[in-house]
Amino acid sequence: MITPVAEVGYAEATWILIAKSIVIFLGVFLIVPVLTVVERKLIGRFQHRYGPNRVGPVGMMQPLADILKLVGKQVFRPDAAVPLLYAIGPALVIFSGITTIAILPFGDVKDGVGFYGIDVSIGVLYFFAFGSLAFYGLLLSGWSSGSKYSFLGAMRSAAQLISYEVSMGLALLGAVMMAGSLSLVSIVEAQGEIWYVVPQFVGFLIFMIAGFAETNRAPFDLPEADAELVQGYQTEYGGSRFASFLLAEYLEMFVVSGIAAAFFLGGWMGPGPGWLDPIWMVTKIMALIFVFIWIRATLPRLRYDQLMSLGWKVLLPLATLNILVTAVLVVVT
């Protein structure tokens, strides 16, 4: 057994850890195609059309066709691009998405196996540490493409991610203070009586809004605003590298929904026997992803100055006030 370098909630044998890594890795390639087809179907319905319905039964095989098409395309690179960084960019984005899935808890310890990748004591800081690496993926790919659209998109994403990461962290702090732990497993267990979405409703709202901005989803999709910047930092990418940006976007959406479900919606908790726990967690995550898609189909994109003033002048003071009130209440009760 490898000596753990960090404190974990429940130490497990090495082979279990390896098996879990493989499950997470395979799970990623199962989640994302489902999410893409769900999104296209739903957006279609929102816009009064059918959405994909040709490939396979009710269009469910559409992602397979998309992936085959994208992977089959020629790998190319613009003349002005910096070769190594151009290749590293998409890889970094995917790396950060997959590693953050590891801390999502789908259940507590059953038969000596924890239903999560790893339960680290630093918990949500792990999410922010690896999440911040995704940003370098965007900036490197935007900068190394050697194109003005890409560069502008990368610069926008830099400003946007910095602005909203602060509010995002502060929004979670209220729930952390109530549970008295950073570990996601302990936070879910602390919600036995009441889900934190009730006492921490403000925190939940701020986290979701900042989550939209962090994942570059509409109405905060300024880094890739197709109407003004073509596709932002991914303009110059094609084929499988373009596919990896797409994969990463859905992964991030899944992770943010997962963190929100664990922090505010009681994680794996729900009625029924213990083996239903992972299903409850997945149900909650899918419900939040539906909100993501719903908002994308409903709201127009913000203007850049609106985006900045919302982040700094509304969300940040609100999140700070939320922490202050929570801290007083936690001490008093």
Place this chain on the structure above:
Amino acid sequence: MEEIAFFAGAIGALGGAIAVIALRNPFYSVLALIVHLISLAGLFLILYAEFIAAAQIVVYAGAVMVLYLFVTAYVGGVEESIWEPIPGQRFLAPLLAAALFIELSIAVVGTALKAVESTGPTIPADFGSPGSIGELLLERFLVVFEAASMLLLIAAVGAIVLAGRKRERETVPARGAGR
């Protein structure tokens, strides 16, 4: 296992630090600095300081270096000036570096390198966890902690004041210009 992790981290940290000063392009220097900081976080992990490691990545790699990269990406590619921007830097820099090296050497030799022979200190079970660090910051080092946060607050307010003043000055002649 720990040896492999240590040497990987050490090589990353040293290589990154050397690359920062050796590379010509400032953008690549910043990237090398990021590699250096992430390697340092790995070294912190080996020392059972997982909170410091996470904070290192979130604060330095995640926030500070983002701004560095932002700035170098915007103004990068500028030719180095022909004259020395800081007079006497050529002589002062090696002198100060040598002084720092001697100071650090005294500190290292002062411990008589006793730790090399031993297996290392015994540490409490919750060493390096967020809880124990929080206790240290808010009990033993409370005054220092508050002083540091005051300093940061003053810096933040100062930055806002300076930026605000500059903008006022810029907008007034722009309106009067009337092209």
